[in-house]
Amino acid sequence: MKQLSFLSSEQLSNWLIEVSQQKSTGDLPDYIPLLQETDPNLLGICIITKNNNILNQGYCQGKFPLMSIIKPFLLLYLLSELGEKFIFKKVGSKPSRYPFNSIEQLQLDEGFPRNPMINSGALTLASLIPGKDSEKKCYNLLQWLNKQSQCNLFVDQSMLDSVRSLPNIRNKAILEELNQRNHIQNPDITLDTYNRICCISGSIIDLAKLGLLLVNSPNINPKNVILVNNIMTTCGLYEASEKFAQKIVFPTKSGVSGGILSIVPAQGAIACYSPPLDAQGNSIAGLSLIEKIANYLKQSNT
Numbered sequence: 440m441k442q443l444s445f446l447s448s449e450q451l452s453n454w455l456i457e458v459s460q461q462k463s464t465g466d467l468p469d470y471i472p473l474l475q476e477t478d479p480n481l482l483g484i485c486i487i488t489k490n491n492n493i494l495n496q497g498y499c500q501g502k503f504p505l506m507s508i509i510k511p512f513l514l515l516y517l518l519s520e521l522g523e524k525f526i527f528k529k530v531g532s533k534p535s536r537y538p539f540n541s542i543e544q545l546q547l548d549e550g551f552p553r554n555p556m557i558n559s560g561a562l563t564l565a566s567l568i569p570g571k572d573s574e575k576k577c578y579n580l581l582q583w584l585n586k587q588s589q590c591n592l593f594v595d596q597s598m599l600d601s602v603r604s605l606p607n608i609r610n611k612a613i614l615e616e617l618n619q620r621n622h623i624q625n626p627d628i629t630l631d632t633y634n635r636i637c638c639i640s641g642s643i644i645d646l647a648k649l650g651l652l653l654v655n656s657p658n659i660n661p662k663n664v665i666l667v668n669n670i671m672t673t674c675g676l677y678e679a680s681e682k683f684a685q686k687i688v689f690p691t692k693s694g695v696s697g698g699i700l701s702i703v704p705a706q707g708a709i710a711c712y713s714p715p716l717d718a719q720g721n722s723i724a725g726l727s728l729i730e731k732i733a734n735y736l737k738q739s740n741t
């Protein structure tokens with residue numbers, strides 16, 4: 440089998456050229472004004488192996504909000520702070536066939552969030568972050584992530600203002616359902632915490648470094664790493680998770696900003712950025728790049 444560490448810059452740059460033709464077919468999310476203004480032609484990839492070898496091509500230094508890519512790291516943080524038993528009393532780990540911000544799925548499940556990769560689960564987890572208010576809660580998560588991954592992630596205030604300018608109708612409806620069923624307290628603090636953590640931002644290099652926490656990290660319980668990777672594999676791309684997992688077995692998580700992160704177990708992490716999205720809200724070029732790498736890794740060494 441080929442290894443991630445065998446990849447060359449030439450190979451990566453050829454793949455970037457190939458996928459750049461597909462970029463125009465997707466859409467930018469129209470519900471967050473600042474994301475709507477992003478340049479759809481931005482495209483970058485960064486691979487970091489477990490030995491910290493970095494290979495990157497394209498748009499690498501620019502920062503973007505992680506949006507839903509924060510969800511697996513929110514889960515990882517809370518598993519380490521509060522433990523598996525407590526967390527899985529609050530959220531499930533089953534895939535959903537409904538969109539990431541579906542209220543219908545939550546109602547069908549009688550108010551129990553199906554998994555932490557969709558909004559009902561991530562909102563519930565956001566409510567559990569230690570801290571007296573949304574600012575402190577977000578700070579606690581951010582500090583932990585930066586310390587563990589040696590990154591300089593930060594909250595993008597303009598993006599947060601843009602997210603806060605929305606009516607946030609679906610997330611508010613999810614919170615109301617969760618609150619009515621006594622699953623969370625303080626829906627306002629929870630919504631603001633969730634919005635803040637979705638605006639945690641960095642480059643694809645930061646994102647790949649963050650991904651290494653799910654490969655091998657001396658300070659993180661390997662059991663929690665396995666739990667998060669498994670949930671990413673089955674739920675990380677929303678309704679498209681099952682279809683994608685049949686082609687590519689890597690745990691993968693996307694966000695509406697166009698970022699996408701894949702973990703290659705025992706080898707390293709792949710972070711991509713390209714804003715145009717498919718109908719499920721996953722980066723089209725990002726998925727395509729990850730598929731190319733997965734096919735490459737399947738080949739024998741000859």
Ligand code: GLN
Pocket residue numbers: 505506507508539540558610634637693694695696720
């Ligand atoms: N802030 C976004 C939302 O809740 C994040 C969603 C995503 O990246 N899929 O709508």
